[in-house]
Amino acid sequence: MRDVYIIGTGIHPWMGFSEKVFADFAAVAVDNALKDAQIEWKKIQAIMAGIFIYGGNAGHLSGQYLESIFGETGIPVVNVYNACATGSASIRMAYNSIAAGETDTALAFGADVSPKGFLTAKSDNAVQDRDVIRWKMGGLPNPIYWALECRKRMEKYGTTEEDLAMVKVLMSEYGSKNPDARFKKQYTLEEVLKSVYVCDPLRLYEICPVSTGAAAVIVTADPELISKADNPVKINATTMGSAIYGDPTIRISALSCPAVPEAPMLSESYSASRQAYEKSGIGPEDVDILELPDNSSWHYLVYLETCGFCKEGEADKMLRDGMTKIGGKLPVNPSGGFSSHGEALSAQALWQVIECANQLRGRCGARQVEGAKVAMAQTYGLMGNSGTTIMSI
Amino acid sequence: MRDVYIIGTGIHPWMGFSEKVFADFAAVAVDNALKDAQIEWKKIQAIMAGIFIYGGNAGHLSGQYLESIFGETGIPVVNVYNACATGSASIRMAYNSIAAGETDTALAFGADVSPKGFLTAKSDNAVQDRDVIRWKMGGLPNPIYWALECRKRMEKYGTTEEDLAMVKVLMSEYGSKNPDARFKKQYTLEEVLKSVYVCDPLRLYEICPVSTGAAAVIVTADPELISKADNPVKINATTMGSAIYGDPTIRISALSCPAVPEAPMLSESYSASRQAYEKSGIGPEDVDILELPDNSSWHYLVYLETCGFCKEGEADKMLRDGMTKIGGKLPVNPSGGFSSHGEALSAQALWQVIECANQLRGRCGARQVEGAKVAMAQTYGLMGNSGTTIMSI
Amino acid sequence: MENMANKVARIPNLVDWSTGEVRLMGAKCNSCGTYFFPKEHYQHRPDCSREGVEDVLFPKKGKLASYTIQYYPCPAPFKTENKITPYGIGLVEFENEKIQITGIITETDLKTLKIGMEMETTILEMFTNEEKQQVVTWAFKAVK
């Protein structure tokens, strides 16, 4: 199989609610990616688009919408949805299209506009869609799921409130150095520990909100485009995982979970990362930078274990020992993470890939990790969605 | 690139509104496909799922939902949406996953439950989603778009009301022989011409309604599975097309179209079919059976031209001369077409592929086309979506 | 023209009568020359620099490029106080702009419709809102 490279990336900075429409944000990200890749629009041979689920017909056909802005050329355009791992699906499909020989150069993008209110049920058929039950009878906003798991972890492994707060301290330090982040204020441990509980043991600063943002990545196997690109980044593997029977994690939108584990926690991400390790021949020990989905401080800790960077229950020690800091053995989320960005559903997995690529390309200024050669972007979506992308330079 | 084969297909027969949920229909189709392929569930290494857009969270993550029924194994599961070409996207992605070497065996499926009422706008932001304008101010249900194009055709090429009615006569004859079709009544030319107008010049029997249905296709490059399969069908190409700038067709959900053509009509399908011809080395002259998207009688005619089976304006003659009948030079829609099935959005493109495969495998009983070696399934979705699959035995 | 006092478009930025004539509102790209309707739905020529997109009003008159007669009520969110079915709906071509635009035809004798006939932009009253305003959409009628 031929090698596939990232040659262009673009972002629209993360922000809060906006009256502007998703296509405007998408166009900014795609324009930036084209400029970075130094190619014209007609070089794009396929578009793999993340669905903007609150955008009606246009949001569900976001790829067609984007194409009409830049000029319709008849190429394959496919729209994907994998909850918060949607961006992983788009880059994986762009990669597969090239690896399969269908195209040489493809665009993956996603854009999301934060809704004015809360995210909630999207249908009214409780038999078909248990999400209806969790909202109407369960009283279960997303962070409760994380809090339930976090409490189990504290009981089992002794994770402390200080550990949870320390994650925010680190993320806010890095976020303050990232011009594309939404939240740039730096917090002390004391400030975090004084913030109100949303769902005990998780505090306001320890969970991430919903944001507006857009991201675009151009991948290619075209030798000419690779040779003229500025520090092209090789994709060693980009994989998707789903859940494994017996996963004890209580999944968002579920009302129950197994009491006896027969699979790893967050098995969708276990599966995605193990597929990526196997396919790339790169293991956790080889990774210089990790972007993981810190939807909450709990996620930050558990993902280090799920993805095999330490054994179960040992992530707190990694954090306390400073191993996950910039300058440590495994810098985690130098971007500032979800904590500094918030979730922009169909864009966030691509933004993680872009942060990794920017780090490998030495473009990260005050938050630059020195000498990084291998980076891994790990994402997570509700109801059994996950993706892993391993890159190198 | 290695060859990819269809080894198993399954359908849930098409029907009207049902209180049952989409996952139940999907499970029937997938069970049938597994039985046909003579494999167990654990052989499936990737799931490419069509989104059931009216199914809320569950419908948007239909692949995850389906996997939990059959047993979660951690494999890649991606959900796609390309309007009525959604099934084309799912089979294309399954094909690419195998061709790229990511997996050996993959499942593509789609299931849709007809909503009780009419399809209508899915958002309320007119700036973002012009679909809101066409419903709130345009007064434009889907068939109007087809009628506007049909009227142009009649003016330009002399297509008659009898031609339009004849399409239904043929489709109803074949549908009556298809146990999986929803509509099995056979109509005479006179009966069709007496049916009421929905939007003049299109009559009630000349446009297709919305249906419930499910379809599943298992594809593989695994030599062992291919060798034990019953008449495996080779996929010569499976492609997706989007629109081309200057396409004069008024697209569903649009409020305007170019007055001066700079691209072929239905350019998304022009593009998809030309990609398939180029990739497979098979041309229209080699195709023994064509399944095309007869959303209306107008589609039946124009698609023969769009896909290059005759020149523009010549399809009526093909129809009148009996060339498109079973037994003619190019049997079109031996399944009975959309006219006998109705649209089941995420399932219909797969059902077209399955009809083609069944014809090549000699399984079509009273509607069997004798001696067919090459078949082509052509689909169409609103707002610039299309897919073409060419198969052979 | 009609008395346009106390009338409001159901969705803004589509139809204008501030000039004394009913005209459709769109946009034009000065880089690739494409006209858009609605104006927010960009459809640039591939590789257009997308610079200089500006609002335009389409001419009042065009010619009928195609039409149909709809026999069933359009489902919600479409809404009219009076029964309008069967109603004509057409594609009106604006020659210099190289664009055809859809619209309901406010013609009672639908048998007179013919491709090529001259049409003019008008409005159709749909319903009265809570502020007692007539809520309207754009429409076309034959030039008599």
Next chain:
Amino acid sequence: MENMANKVARIPNLVDWSTGEVRLMGAKCNSCGTYFFPKEHYQHRPDCSREGVEDVLFPKKGKLASYTIQYYPCPAPFKTENKITPYGIGLVEFENEKIQITGIITETDLKTLKIGMEMETTILEMFTNEEKQQVVTWAFKAVK
């Protein structure tokens, strides 16, 4: 137990009190042994033949496997007549069934919650509907 006359679950087939006890309604697959809640959300073991799925009532009592305290109101379509925040919400483990099920905890002293404590199934009154019925959801409370 509580007086259950004139009470109705907001969504059917989840909680039952016809036996005189409040119990959660689920299903069990007799082929792979997995219990489901809600019963329509199948989660079979891979390659299960999926035969013999039957309705079950979970035991009234289980033990608290985890909990949180929610400080903000749950957004719509969740609906209660009375302010219930902060409210406890827990995962209750049914030991033989090898399943943990979420539920709001109807405890006023949330400081007493502790992993491992014995809980029983109950109902929470949410609001009165147009038929003057009390609309309820399932919930858990500590066994005193």
